Amino acid sequence: MHPTFAVPVQTTERDFGVRIPRPLGNGPSRFIPEKEILQVSKVDPRTQSIFEDAFAALGRLDNISLVMGFHPQYLESFLRTQHYLLQMDGPLSLHYRHYIGIMAAARHQCSYLVNLHVNDFLQVGGDSKWLNGLDGAPQKLQALGELNKILAHRPWLLTKAHIEHLLKAEEHSWSLAELIHAVVLLTHYHSLASFTFGCGITPEIHSDGGHTFRPPSLSQYCVCDIANGNGHGHLEERRGNHQVSEVSGEVEVLMERMKQLQECRDEEEASQEEMATRFEREKTESMLVATAEDEECVPSRDVSRHFEDPSYGYKDFSRRGEHVPTFRVQDYSWEDHGYSLVNRLYPDVGQLLDEKFQMAYNLTYNTMAMHKDVDTTMLRRAIWNYIHCMFGIRYDDYDYGEINQLLDRSFKVYIKTMVCSPEKTTKRMYESFWRQFQHSEKVHVNLLLMEARMQAELLYALRAITRYMT
């Protein structure tokens, strides 16, 4: 009677034989209590109206938007950009865009995003054969695999040779405009995957793993469970340390430090060499901050088929002995160079991204946990620059000593994991940093991480393209 449901394991409703899917997760995020998220959307009329628009445009309201609903200003900018990238005029055809989204998300084994875009991909008329793996896709997209890989894990290795390879492949070659579009999409979905894992977004009810008449899809849960099990030991130790020293006064300590930094700033002026060493030290240290575990976890199959070379992951600069020249942001910045290049080849997107970056960077409610009227500029800048530092991007005018003062170890672990191998983020990590802060503030941090990562990847990619062009 219901041949469409023939495949999965049975948990049939006796009476009619119709099985009703039940949501697996509780609310949009595994990390954040459902009622807190839903409350937000009820209270704030602005969020409400943004949600309505999003629903009207897409016919769905995904969990990512629900969680971002904590920060309506940002959400608006985010959705506008995403809508433009996926639906509006652009050099790439619609199914290509979704496929690239799938490729990028699969790189981080983000089954949530993959599922979402597999649906969209099929809806805009994509060929389902492509979904069997990159081998099934046109050569043109296959060529993009390499860029995807490098960009996701070691963007500093990107050279103009890679770009040239893509642009000069005879009939399978990309045009510059297409490439920019693809790069923006790739970076967007890499960083969105970070956000998805960082906030523990639960699968949509209609996608695999989102409901119960299939066994929960391997991808999402297994990865996290594995990670949970492995990361356990480390974390337990660390938590132990923290719990002894600072349970309650965490926020106050942080605020005190910020204040100190602000004050003593003018007194002691570190020498230039000192500054340089501080950057190097932070860079090196960021490498040594252990992510959840070291052994590669083999990605579950249904997602991994979308990309090749699953063993290729984030590699630190220094650990493997490869030294990467530092990227000076003063020589190639988003505002001066990146923007112009993107806007030239893919009109309006530069502007949208620029607004989004600025929104994320400048977003503040002047609160820290229960304290009001706090200037958090310093903290936000530290987070932003720390992420860029992990990618080897240096700001000449920043004292990297500040990072050490402001970001404690468990926070660094979280950042590092989320940015470099997001699939290993666990609920424990999420809970162990900034314990007194609100969920909305943690989501705020996640937004910062996501945008900083996106900008870092974009900077490397655009610099390579610029070098190719000159």
Added chain:
Amino acid sequence: MEKMSRVTTALGGSAISGRTMFCHLDAPANAISVCRDATQVVVAGRNIFKIYGLEEEQFVEKLNLRVGRKPSLNFSCADVMWHQMEENLLATAATNGAVVTWNLGKPSRNKQDQLFTEHKRTVNKVCFHPTEVYMLLSGSQDGYMKCFDLRKKESVSTFSGQSESVRDVQFSMKDYFTFAASFENGNVQLWDIRRPDRYERMFTAHTGPVFCCDWHPDDRGWLATGGRDKMVKVWDMTTNRAKEIYCVQTIASVARVKWRPERKWHLATCSMMVDHNIYVWDVRRPFIPFATFEEHKDVTTGIVWRHQHDPYFLLSGSKDSTLYQHMFKDASRPVDRANPEGLCFGLFGDLAFAAKESLISGDSNRKPYLGGDRRYPIFFFKKPDLTEQFAHVSSALSVFESSLESKRMDWFVKTALLYLLGGKPFAELCDHNAKVAKELNRPQVSTTWTMLRLMFSDPANLSTPGPNNISKLGNLPLMNSFSMKEMGTESRLDRSKGESRQDNIHLEPGNSLINSNNDENEETEGSEGQAEYMFGDAELDDDDLYSMEHEIQAVEEQEYTLPQEAFPLRHEIMDNPSVPEHLQQDKADSPHASGNEAEVMCLTPIESLSLIAISQPLFSPHLPSRFFCPVVREMLSHYAEQGDVQMAVSVLIVLGDRIRKEIDDLTQEHWYMSYIDLLQRFELWNVSNEVIKLSTCSAITCLNQTSTTLHVNCSNCKRPMSNRGWICDRCHQCASVCAVCHHVVKGLFVWCQGCSHGGHLEHVMNWLKSNSHCPAGCGHLCEYT
């Protein structure tokens, strides 16, 4: 121009001379500056800080200021400036936020003089006061501008740009106390150096960052700004509100702008990304650079005129690690390469033509433009301006009007309106369109449609002609193919003899098809006069054809219910002549086959073809319609090239899948675009929309999805409604309430343009049937049309 070629200029006794030259630097430059007497230049960058002497033939390295064991970030310069009064004094802006001054008079190797580390972020710009020795101004990413007195250890005043990053600061040349600052958010502020509490004036100059600004060296009120939005704007600051007086659109974001000395209207720009050239613009002629320097291979980061009173020497530093001295006489002048002629067709066949005066002046026929009469050429002259150094080109603009009687584009409009492109069976569409074309006196087009129907009608699906039809036409095919052969030879003969042709036509009045073939040949290749003549002829022939068509149609209608297996081959018979027709036509028209020989070559296969057709059973059923695709393709390109893109597109749409794969997508897209453009010029919106809808190119169909947004303002608070059409975010009122039923309208809303009341479409329609006043009671006499 003689002035330009002079290399040496006397300037108050000291003479500068030189030539275009360059030297390699060790590292990319970020900024350059010259000393006052124009003999030395300082180059600063992340890894370079050197002074070069400017000699007659070359650059000579004079001094390396980057000394010390460990490289310090204080040497990593974003900007550098040489004091214009004190020749030993330099200032640099470091990327780490330090402002450093250097005294060349120091005896030690390290010339560093003062170090100010007050800025928290990168310092983007330093600027010395033009007349005051000890006054230095800096602008930084942290949003502050600071004024330093070099005799003191710290800044004397701080100016806050309200947390927006400062990109450039410039002291005014004439006003002792004024300086301008440009910001990352697009604003420009004017400050009085004595009043650090607030700016004197602020205005938004660009969208996005303003990277640079420069005061005019002579004119007190002029400020040039350049931004990421690719514009250079010149502002008149003397009025109450800063007024934009000139605007130059460049092709990339503008990184630096510098007024050219001694030339009131000229300024030089370089860009930050992608474009490596330096442009000198005459702001009054913003569309083409006055001069360009194209030597650099990577973006130019610093430009400076060598001497403040000499307009002929420009120095530039670049990311490609070179330092150039450009001579103005060696600059390339895009004007010289620009095409001074312009040609444009008007909608109704009028032709406007602009060209150099000298080219046209020989024409004695020209008359001055007299008000209403558009028939004659018009001339405009530009007053020569002696201060302007542009090559003087006075152009003449002539407008040729097509004679009103001919109304040449009427057929286009009518055809566009009458053609059927879809919604009916293929054969009917062809017939209809053939008829339309015929009525508009376009026999060739008409015939083409008929041919297309014959070629592509699928025997299985089409209403099949009855047996009587066949029998009626039974002897026609024979005659056709026979005469076809004859015609092949005939037309060959025709071309060799030329004159005898018309007689031939009259010899064969019976076979309309052949005649129209010949017509086409003649019409497309012959001179216009002849074509005119042939038109009449063709009409005659076509009538015959049409009458025949008519019969067939009638028969078709009759026999419509006949079973499918009825004899299907009438059109196959007709195909025989039609193939040669198109082959021949296209070949003959193609420019390559112009010589006699070539024509003969083309025609030969036709003969053989028709011979084959004869030798085989005449009703050979196996010529698949694919067979004609190459022919049709050529025909379509032919039409398109002849300017009748309408035909090309219409056929493309009607044939649909039958031909689509034969023609590459770009060509199709191109045709569609041209046709749609034409339709829209004639305001045939419906037709153009239909074409867009029916097209199979993805690039075309998506046209329908662009700009489908209609913006409305709230009727209460008059502000734009961003989210939904029916409720306003600001005043939380339902804006679009139906004036009749007082409910919110969520679907189609119709409103009066006079009083802006309205409501549900149906309600308003009903209301206005019985009333003439506005339903809202405002007293306006609304009208619904």
